Amino acid sequence: MPTVLEVRDLHVDYRDARAKIKPALEGVSFTLRAGEILGVLGESGSGKSTLSSTVLRLLAPGGKIRSGSVRYDGHEILSQSERELEKIRGARIAIVFQEASLALHPTLRVGEQVARVIGAHRSLDRRARLNKAREVLAEVFRDDVGRIFSSYPHQLSGGQRQRVLIAQAIACNPAILIADEPTASLDTTTQSEILSLFAELQRRHGMALMLITHNPAILARLADRILVLYAGRVVEEGPAEVLLRSPQHPYLRDLLRSMTDSPEAALLHHKINLPTITGVALDLSVNSPGCVFAPRCEDRMDECAQREPITVAVEENHAVACFKYGG
Amino acid sequence: MQITEPLVKVEALVKRYPPSRANSRSEIAAAVDGISLSIFPGKTLALVGESGSGKSTLAFCIASMEKPTSGRIWIDGIELTAMSDRELRTTRPKVQLVFQDPAAAMNPRWTALQIVAEPLVIQNQIARSEQLDRAQELLQRVGLSADAGSRRLSEFSGGQRQRLAIARALALAPKLLILDEAFSALDCSVQAQMVNLLVELQSSTGITCLFITHDLSMAALLGDQIAVMERGKIVEGGDARDVVLHPLQESTRALLAASPRMNQPSDIPQNH
Numbered sequence: 001m002p003t004v005l006e007v008r009d010l011h012v013d014y015r016d017a018r019a020k021i022k023p024a025l026e027g028v029s030f031t032l033r034a035g036e037i038l039g040v041l042g043e044s045g046s047g048k049s050t051l052s053s054t055v056l057r058l059l060a061p062g063g064k065i066r067s068g069s070v071r072y073d074g075h076e077i078l079s080q081s082e083r084e085l086e087k088i089r090g091a092r093i094a095i096v097f098q099e100a101s102l103a104l105h106p107t108l109r110v111g112e113q114v115a116r117v118i119g120a121h122r123s124l125d126r127r128a129r130l131n132k133a134r135e136v137l138a139e140v141f142r143d144d145v146g147r148i149f150s151s152y153p154h155q156l157s158g159g160q161r162q163r164v165l166i167a168q169a170i171a172c173n174p175a176i177l178i179a180d181e182p183t184a185s186l187d188t189t190t191q192s193e194i195l196s197l198f199a200e201l202q203r204r205h206g207m208a209l210m211l212i213t214h215n216p217a218i219l220a221r222l223a224d225r226i227l228v229l230y231a232g233r234v235v236e237e238g239p240a241e242v243l244l245r246s247p248q249h250p251y252l253r254d255l256l257r258s259m260t261d262s263p264e265a266a267l268l269h270h271k272i273n274l275p276t277i278t279g280v281a282l283d284l285s286v287n288s289p290g291c292v293f294a295p296r297c298e299d300r301m302d303e304c305a306q307r308e309p310i311t312v313a314v315e316e317n318h319a320v321a322c323f324k325y326g327g
Numbered sequence: 328m329q330i331t332e333p334l335v336k337v338e339a340l341v342k343r344y345p346p347s348r349a350n351s352r353s354e355i356a357a358a359v360d361g362i363s364l365s366i367f368p369g370k371t372l373a374l375v376g377e378s379g380s381g382k383s384t385l386a387f388c389i390a391s392m393e394k395p396t397s398g399r400i401w402i403d404g405i406e407l408t409a410m411s412d413r414e415l416r417t418t419r420p421k422v423q424l425v426f427q428d429p430a431a432a433m434n435p436r437w438t439a440l441q442i443v444a445e446p447l448v449i450q451n452q453i454a455r456s457e458q459l460d461r462a463q464e465l466l467q468r469v470g471l472s473a474d475a476g477s478r479r480l481s482e483f484s485g486g487q488r489q490r491l492a493i494a495r496a497l498a499l500a501p502k503l504l505i506l507d508e509a510f511s512a513l514d515c516s517v518q519a520q521m522v523n524l525l526v527e528l529q530s531s532t533g534i535t536c537l538f539i540t541h542d543l544s545m546a547a548l549l550g551d552q553i554a555v556m557e558r559g560k561i562v563e564g565g566d567a568r569d570v571v572l573h574p575l576q577e578s579t580r581a582l583l584a585a586s587p588r589m590n591q592p593s594d595i596p597q598n599h
Contacts, residue, residue, distance in 0.1 A: 044514055188541050189377055260548065261588060263547045264571055266545070270549075273523050273526065274522055274548075
């Protein structure tokens with residue numbers, strides 16, 4: 001599969017109000033291939049949302065890309081002019097955020113909002129834009145398209161609003177779709193439906209999908225490959241089935257152990273202590289030389305406090321950053 | 328043998344809201360539509376359902392934050408639905424709530440100790456020094472470090488804030504703790520820590536819990552009983568094992584089928 005996005009040695013910092021520098025990403029590298037679903041697994045503070053916004057250079061104020069490279073289709077995103085970038089954002093690389101209610105205009109009808117995305121990238125007259133918007137909405141709503149088209153966002157449910165955002169994202173047939181916790185605020189049934197929709201659209205459009213989440217169960221269902229982020233570093237990367245079945249990095253192993261596989265499996269742990277990862281993630285503004293997971297790691301060795309492990313391949317296409325495997 | 332009385336008893340509870348102006352043509356919808364249930368002392372009832380099913384409205388009625396349209400509620404043998412607003416002030420401390428976003432109900436300029444001591448300060452039944460001692464004790468109970476008391480909200484993570492909320496909820500030694508999607512916004516590893524905390528608190532204090540969630544796995548972890556709510560009604564209820572392993576209703580089966588699973592067949596064809 002050809003590569004559609006190549007991220008190399010990305011370093012991103014945030015500067016807070018007191019100009020204190022806090023690293024968010026430290027040397028993140030990965031490749032996204034055409035037509036694959038890459039799951040990015042990370043908890044709060046892991047840098048997963050920084051990663052998604054860096055790819056489109058949409059970092060929040062205070063964020064700064066210190067070094068690295070993000071290459072899409074021969075373009076270096078990090079050195080492109082804003083004008084060049086506007087041709088890529090939303091057209092070639094699109095993004096869906098978690099809070100659909102914040103991403104939609106409250107006083108514009110849904111059809112108009114989808115049509116504006118199309119108008120930003122294609123020179124079509126108003127009628128053609130609206131027709132195209134209706135077509136795109138029909139892809140994400142099985143029925144009721146007419147009503148949805150002329151609705152305002154507040155007249156829709158959370159799941160329907162999320163579908164509208166997805167329609168905007170696929171409207172220009174992007175090569176890459178980034179979804180950042182797209183189902184985190186939805187309830188169980190709606191979450192399941194939206195995930196099916198992603199799978200269906202990804203197949204139909206042949207897009208590469210970067211699915212960012214804290215929940216391994218979502219990736220168990222959708223991802224081809226998984227990238228595990230912890231404290232701004234990629235700690236493990238490999239095929240989804242392999243990582244979820246036999247995790248190698250102690251963080252991933254302990255994270256999966258703390259979760260129950262299903263409601264049926266949860267019964268077996270009813271009111272019994274679950275295994276957990278003790279402590280909290282490292283404060284990244286404090287410089288420490290060792291492995292970022294060492295303070296919470298059950299397999300900690302002497303060298304873990306001395307320097308950071310490098311990433312080593314444990315088998316084909318499966319890499320881990322841990323001294324247990326050489327590091 | 329002594330027969331245990333339920334701590335919480337709800338009988339034929341109905342809560343209707345007047346139609347909003349924007350929606351005035353619609354009929355008056357019942358958010359809670361004839362619910363009866365019991366929760367026994369020291370047990371947890373997990374209330375499961377999709378958004379809009381009426382779970383929170385039911386919780387608000389039990390916590391005397393909403394007045395039911397009809398029906399009766401007893402807590403600890405006292406009938407709330409027969410009390411005046413003034414009388415309810417004395418019973419409200421028996422039921423405490425923890426929500427999904429605790430920070431929304433905490434003063435960011437206060438220290439953790441002030442936040443947790445607030446209910447004791449308002450009740451003002453023990454000396455000031457005793458209030459602070461008790462708050463310090465509560466911080467430790469929920470697993471926060473000894474120096475947490477002097478820190479402010481912005482210095483706590485999501486999981487730690489939820490611990491603060493639980494500490495504050497326990498300050499008045501309630502009989503019933505209602506957790507309304509309290510763990511839903513937390514990371515998976517933090518959820519596991521919170522589940523352990525709740526199990527530990529329940530076994531050491533014998534507190535009764537109403538655990539509201541849309542996640543059946545969470546319900547199975549914590550609920551002795553599970554009740555499934557849909558459109559204001561409880562459509563299925565019983566021992567957690569029975570509900571999860573032998574669901575009788577279509578809506579329970581649909582919830583089970585939609586639940587995230589680590590070992591499920593993938594949505595993606597395997598040949599690419």
